[in-house]
Amino acid sequence: MADDIPFERDDDAVPGRVETLSPLIRRVLCPNPGPFTFKGTVTYIVGHGRVAIVDPGPDNAAHVAAVLEAVMGETVEAILVTHTHRDHSPATPAVKAATGATVYAEGPHRAARPLNLGETNALDASGDKDFIPDVALADGAVVSGPGWTLEGVFTPGHCANHMAFALREENSLLSGDHVMAWSTSIVAPPDGSMGDYMASLEKLRARSEAIFWPGHGGAVHEPQRFMRALxxxxxxxxxxxxxxxxxxxxxxxxxxxxxxxxxxxxxxxxxxxxxxxxxxxxxxxxxxxxxxxxxxxxxxxxx
Incomplete structure (x- = not known):
């Protein structure tokens, strides 16, 4: 059990409804609840007028429609993807087709290591192998728009191409599935790596962001304390x-x-x-x- 971790599972998000979380961040919850997705995947909208969308979500027409409605009248300048599990990235082509935005991510889906002889990837079906970003982001690379700056923070472990995004103007981090308030992150070889996960956790513990916005569930408050518990x-x-x-x-x-x-x-x-x-x-x-x-x-x- 993980009773030593101060989980926060009270989250009143409603699928399809746009919610304002901070001056620069809105979210739309996808209706894909489950034992690995909690109440569903969260898509974030950063900025106003000329915006970024982070994690378009799964191939779910209702969710894509809700996200596009949320940014109606605005220009989507960037689509950023934290990682390529199928609950986060497959809606990217539909959102890109509707908006013309540039897609940014660390890279295509890949395993954390080569498969050993006779080994199969138990999570093979969970990977979005069709995903290819328009721009591959290196650790520390920046994507920006009017009033917002998102810094890529490479955090492999849950997935080999996992990247969190630090919103500099609000000292916050869009943490994907690496750190979530509702549950521990799944780390499953060869898709993921425990050694990489722990190193990425230490990397985030050395940073100063005051609040995390994860890919599932509500905010991670006091992230340093929470990551210490993780x-x-x-x-x-x-x-x-x-x-x-x-x-x-x-x-x-x-x-x-x-x-x-x-x-x-x-x-x-x-x-x-x-x-x-x-x-x-x-x-x-x-x-x-x-x-x-x-x-x-x-x-x-x-x-």
Whole structure:
């Protein structure tokens, strides 16, 4: 369980309704709720008159229509995508066709590492492999309009091409799925990497933004405190996995059953992938051993 994290799950967003969050930020919630999306994917509109849209969302006609209605009479100068999971980027072509805006992102969808022999990507269907940005953003690159400046902050881990966007004028961060108030982020190899995730978390902890606006759910208040809890939770999970391996558990299903009490059955697969992410990182650091490359169905032992 993640009881050590001060989650905030009270969010009164209504799908399709435009909500003003701050002087420069509005949001539109997509009606795609679920165990991995909470109440749905959030699309953000930054600025007024000449605006940016961040994360157009899934291929959902009603949501695209709501977003376009929200910016009616305005010029969309930029479409920015935090990452290419299918709940965030597939609506991009429709929004681009309607607005003519330039699309910015870190890059196309890719795995965090090459697949090992015989390995398949358990999250393969979740990746939007058709997505190609008009402009690939490097870490620290800036996209700006009248009254707003968005800085790309490369934050791989949840996804290899994940990029958050810092809104300089409001000292806030559009954090995508890397940091969310309602839940921990899924980190599942080979789509994601636990080592990358933890490094990206430390990178954000070194920054000064005062509030995060995530891709699902409401704002992350006191983000430094929240991220400290996230990091602590991951380290606790790592320690639990090490204890189970030390006690004789060798396979991921046995470890999941031991350390995830009261888990929603719909999340069992995600929990297994999360444990795999930790084990892959532990093998890379020489703390755990396995035969050959780490595998979801592999057997793990103390190093």
């Amino acid at each position: 990091a602590h939770h991951r380290l606790q999970r790592e320690a639990s996995i090490m204890r189970r391996i030390g006690a004789g558990d060798r396979a991921i299903p046995a470890i999941v059953a031991a350390i995830y009490e009261g888990l929603d059955p719909r999340l069992t697969g995600a929990a297994g992938l999360s444990v795999f992410a930790h084990l892959e990182d532990l093998v890379g650091r020489g703390l755990v051993t396995t035969d050959g490359p780490p595998a979801l169905d592999g057997l793990f032992r103390p190093a």
